[in-house]
Amino acid sequence: MKYLKNLVLVLLTLAISSASNAAEIKMAKANWDTGYFQAEVYKQALEKMGYTVAEPKAMKPSVFYLAAAAGDLDLWVNGWFGTHDGYISEAKGKVKAVGNVMAKGGLQGYLVDKKTADKHGIKSVMDIKKHAKQFDSNGDGKADMVACPPGWGCEKQISKHFAELGLGEFINPIQADYSASMADAIAKFKNGKSVLFYTWTPNWTVGALELGKDIVWIEVPYSQTKSVKVSNATKSKINMGFAADDIRPAANVDFLKANPKVEKMLKKASIPLADIAAQNMKMNQGEKSERAIKKHASAWIKANQSTFDSWLK
Amino acid sequence: MSLKLAPSDYEIYLPIAEWIEKNVKEWLFTQRPLFKKLSAPIETVLNSLDSLFNLIPFPIAILIFIFFAYRTNGLKFSCLTVIGLVFIDLVDLWSESMTTLAMIFTAVIFCIIIGIPLGILSSRSKTFEIIMRPILDIMQTIPSFVYLIPVVMLFGIGLTPGVVATIIFALPPIIRLTNLGIRQVGKGFKEAGSSLGLTKLLILIKIEMPLALKTIMAGINQTLMLALSMVVIAALIGAGGLGLTVYVALGRLDIGSAVIGGTAIVILAIILDRITQKIIKA
Numbered sequence: 001m002k003y004l005k006n007l008v009l010v011l012l013t014l015a016i017s018s019a020s021n022a023a024e025i026k027m028a029k030a031n032w033d034t035g036y037f038q039a040e041v042y043k044q045a046l047e048k049m050g051y052t053v054a055e056p057k058a059m060k061p062s063v064f065y066l067a068a069a070a071g072d073l074d075l076w077v078n079g080w081f082g083t084h085d086g087y088i089s090e091a092k093g094k095v096k097a098v099g100n101v102m103a104k105g106g107l108q109g110y111l112v113d114k115k116t117a118d119k120h121g122i123k124s125v126m127d128i129k130k131h132a133k134q135f136d137s138n139g140d141g142k143a144d145m146v147a148c149p150p151g152w153g154c155e156k157q158i159s160k161h162f163a164e165l166g167l168g169e170f171i172n173p174i175q176a177d178y179s180a181s182m183a184d185a186i187a188k189f190k191n192g193k194s195v196l197f198y199t200w201t202p203n204w205t206v207g208a209l210e211l212g213k214d215i216v217w218i219e220v221p222y223s224q225t226k227s228v229k230v231s232n233a234t235k236s237k238i239n240m241g242f243a244a245d246d247i248r249p250a251a252n253v254d255f256l257k258a259n260p261k262v263e264k265m266l267k268k269a270s271i272p273l274a275d276i277a278a279q280n281m282k283m284n285q286g287e288k289s290e291r292a293i294k295k296h297a298s299a300w301i302k303a304n305q306s307t308f309d310s311w312l313k
Numbered sequence: 314m315s316l317k318l319a320p321s322d323y324e325i326y327l328p329i330a331e332w333i334e335k336n337v338k339e340w341l342f343t344q345r346p347l348f349k350k351l352s353a354p355i356e357t358v359l360n361s362l363d364s365l366f367n368l369i370p371f372p373i374a375i376l377i378f379i380f381f382a383y384r385t386n387g388l389k390f391s392c393l394t395v396i397g398l399v400f401i402d403l404v405d406l407w408s409e410s411m412t413t414l415a416m417i418f419t420a421v422i423f424c425i426i427i428g429i430p431l432g433i434l435s436s437r438s439k440t441f442e443i444i445m446r447p448i449l450d451i452m453q454t455i456p457s458f459v460y461l462i463p464v465v466m467l468f469g470i471g472l473t474p475g476v477v478a479t480i481i482f483a484l485p486p487i488i489r490l491t492n493l494g495i496r497q498v499g500k501g502f503k504e505a506g507s508s509l510g511l512t513k514l515l516i517l518i519k520i521e522m523p524l525a526l527k528t529i530m531a532g533i534n535q536t537l538m539l540a541l542s543m544v545v546i547a548a549l550i551g552a553g554g555l556g557l558t559v560y561v562a563l564g565r566l567d568i569g570s571a572v573i574g575g576t577a578i579v580i581l582a583i584i585l586d587r588i589t590q591k592i593i594k595a
Contacts, residue, residue, distance in 0.1 A: 174551055176550055
């Protein structure tokens with residue numbers, strides 16, 4: 001009994017002494033794993049500046065912006081703007097975007113498997129109307145589409161598409177967890193069925209199904225977005241229905257005021273699109289554990305040491 | 314914390330996750346046609362129950378509930394049942410509730426069909442019981458998120474895979490309690506049976522099963538409650554109903570819908586629990 005008491009005491013002292021101090025930065029990261037790498041690079045930059053940074057917790061945008069507005073979290077580097085513009089306005093000036101991780105880095109749109117697109121001449125989402133049965137698996141006569149789960153920024157944009165273009169008449173957006181719906185789409189594809197889904201890049205989905213070979217972007221003739229040149233689409237210039245997003249850090253305003261050094265660093269820092277794509281490719285090939293991602297981040301910093309150091313000046 | 318004490322500090326790493334990812338995942342994708350066929354009976358029962366429940370007009374559904382509530386728990390409980398169900402309808406969740414009910418009933422029906430024979434087998438053979446025990450432990454303790462994605466790969470997305478996941482989670486108690494119930498039947502009863510010249514099968518049907526019925530019913534009650542607790546998780550893989558209401562509300566931080574969806578689940582749970590509990594005691 002006496003030993004047990006001592007043991008508990010020792011463990012308790014250890015636990016208290018190793019508990020985190022109050023001055024650490026509370027960082028979050030996105031719950032899509034292609035954003036982990038950026039988060040890790042920025043985390044190491046903050047640590048280099050002398051801050052203690054708690055291991056970033058993965059979460060949905062809706063939760064992050066709410067927590068950041070309340071001051072429970074300080075920042076993340078996985079903001080997608082314009083998609084997340086709505087969250088910033090909901091935060092009523094308590095959260096703002098600073099700098100750019102990757103300007104115009106985020107593509108979003110609707111995709112169809114190439115085989116079906118070629119066979120039925122599907123170039124635009126409106127062409128699905130005639131071939132809805134092809135994409136129907138629950139027998140309601142409407143095409144099933146992997147859409148955005150509730151709470152993601154893209155959900156709002158997709159509902160705007162549905163409202164303006166009347167897509168609801170022939171497309172049924174699946175309401176389920178995104179990974180689960182995508183697992184279903186990939187299984188359908190591998191069994192030779194047609195698939196219709198929303199995705200964004202950089203992302204693992206375009207690793208599982210290869211852009212241009214397995215799947216192609218299709219046009220969404222939405223009035224608020226313009227046609228742009230896109231590779232691996234049904235035409236050389238299509239309207240994606242989404243503007244290319246800037247991937248930017250977003251932070252609590254009070255936190256930035258208290259830590260001007262951090263704001264300065266966020267304004268300077270950025271990571272080239274090609275490097276992020278290369279890292280995402282490695283993740284697609286199986287190196288996707290936390291440990292592997294940390295290694296990728298350290299390797300990137302080492303290879304770009306002078307750029308990295310210039311952020312901190 | 315710079316001491317290197319753990320094996321992983323020395324770059325020793327077991328690539329089990331990578332191995333599963335590489336070999337099992339591809340295999341899962343190719344097995345879909347087979348598993349689609351296996352889940353066909355579940356789909357049939359589920360779809361017919363779903364359309365039946367949604368077809369029954371509201372007053373008749375209420376009357377059916379009142380009948381069971383009154384028979385089992387008396388007047389006071391049947392009044393509460395009516396209030397609860399009218400509340401569900403007033404917050405516009407009636408059809409979602411019926412879908413959820415259809416899902417739960419289907420899951421319980423299949424748990425009974427699969428579980429009772431397995432329970433009987435466990436009560437017959439010590440070896441079978443020893444083999445079953447760790448399997449049941451795993452089914453009860455493994456986080457359902459682990460098998461959710463494989464279930465999607467094999468069965469697709471929608472109500473049926475949701476029911477499959479629910480069955481995995483809700484099956485153990487009925488197997489355990491069927492086994493327990495039969496094992497608890499006194500030796501004297503069985504000896505009396507065999508002295509009357511009954512075969513083993515007849516002893517099982519005429520003596521052991523009736524005497525074990527209360528325990529088995531307790532197992533069904535537990536299975537029912539576990540099935541209800543899977544409702545929200547099943548919504549992650551596209552099962553509709555009340556779970557979807559709560560899941561969507563969770564995603565949008567819509568506290569209002571989350572509260573009414575959650576309340577509707579609680580109302581269903583209380584009604585089903587009280588009714589089945591009383592059937593056990595009767």
